[in-house]
Amino acid sequence: MDRVIFHCDLNSFYASVELLSHPELRHLPVAVCGDPASRHGIILAKNEPAKVFQVKTAETIWQAKKKCPDLVLLPAHHGLYRDLSRKVNSLYEEYTDLVEPFGIDESWLDVTGTLHLFGGDPRALADRLRDEMRRRFGLTISVGASFNKVFAKLGSDYKKPDATTVITRENFRKIVWPLPVTDLLYVGRAAARTFQKFGIRTIGDLAAFDREQLFVLLGKNGAQLHDFASGEDRSPVAPAGQYTPPKSIGNGYTFPNDLQGREEIRAGIAQLADQVAVRLRRHSMKCQGVSLAIRDPNFRDISRQTRLDPPTDLARELAQAAAELADSCWNMASPVRALTVTAIYLISTEEAGAQLDLFSAGQDAKRQRLERLENTLDLIRAKYGPGAIAPASAPRDPAQERHAPPPGGGK
Incomplete structure (x- = not known):
């Protein structure tokens, strides 16, 4: 029903x-x-x-x-x-x-x-x-x-x-599909520009477009928008105050200029890992795995993931794991257009604490110092803004800082 x-x-x-x-x-x-x-x-x-x-x-x-x-x-x-x-x-x-x-x-x-x-x-x-x-x-x-x-x-x-x-299953094609595609929920400016390039002007045009191609062009958002246009939205009505923990937490970025070389690629990964770690801590969650997606200038994507033990919400551990994935699957001489770092297999901080090895007390003390350090960085950002402090190797966001451009941005 x-x-x-x-x-x-x-x-x-x-x-x-x-x-x-x-x-x-x-x-x-x-x-x-x-x-x-x-x-x-x-x-x-x-x-x-x-x-x-x-x-x-x-x-x-x-x-x-x-x-x-x-x-x-x-x-x-x-x-x-x-x-x-x-x-x-x-x-x-x-x-x-x-x-x-x-x-x-x-x-x-x-x-x-x-x-x-x-x-x-x-x-x-x-x-x-x-x-x-x-x-x-x-x-x-x-x-x-x-x-x-x-x-x-x-x-x-x-x-x-x-x-x-x-709007029913019987009449939605008549009512919804002639509407401008920009009327559809979550079609932002970037998606609208992409749709315009491919002749997608109405919601019906979007529903008729190849879903796999939309995934290539816009990632998960493209596939989701296709589902929306086709009447396949299944998201629940979530009452205010009812918290549903996220299943994954990721950040992606299309760089103003292609990243070139291992140093720039690792710097981009470090920036995204730092943002993901902040969001994990905000949700009081840790991840048991990390996924890395890389897109080249021709919009070809490659994605790899790995398990993490113990679970973490530390930026440096996320960055290290993602960087190792990049080393294993990417030719560092090839340019990179976009990166996405995603924390996966999430569990609560309390559950993660219960999983700690009872015999790793020395390592646990070191991790606690790192966690206190990153929590302090969160407080600094909360007071002075998200661009107040970042990993030294991370690309600078021009919207948040007034100095060095992102990797490749000054060439």
């Missing part, structure tokens, strides 16, 4: 909340901005009359006023928005315990197990939610109902404001 997933999107949320206190402005173009007294503020939200003038979120007040000289500007009240957002999600929880907030003004609801309690008709329940939202809070929502999260979100975007769109 198919799931029944709703995506509920509060229409023009910030502006709608402000207009609850200013009902006399409802028929006028209104925008909420960071600092109405400053010409340097930006637009945070706008109402429907303002959209008629093509006022856009994130543009400057000056740009918006140029389009709409009579635009009414209201200051933001973020505490009020957060409070109402919590109340709205409490309303959703009256219909299902599976509610996943997506930002402050959107939520997914899995009503598969409770739909029969409310009549069994997805469209009727969505309309009931919309009516209840207007009655309790004076706000409107657009609701998408579908058999997966991605299509439910497309449904809530399909018709606004205050509307219900139902």
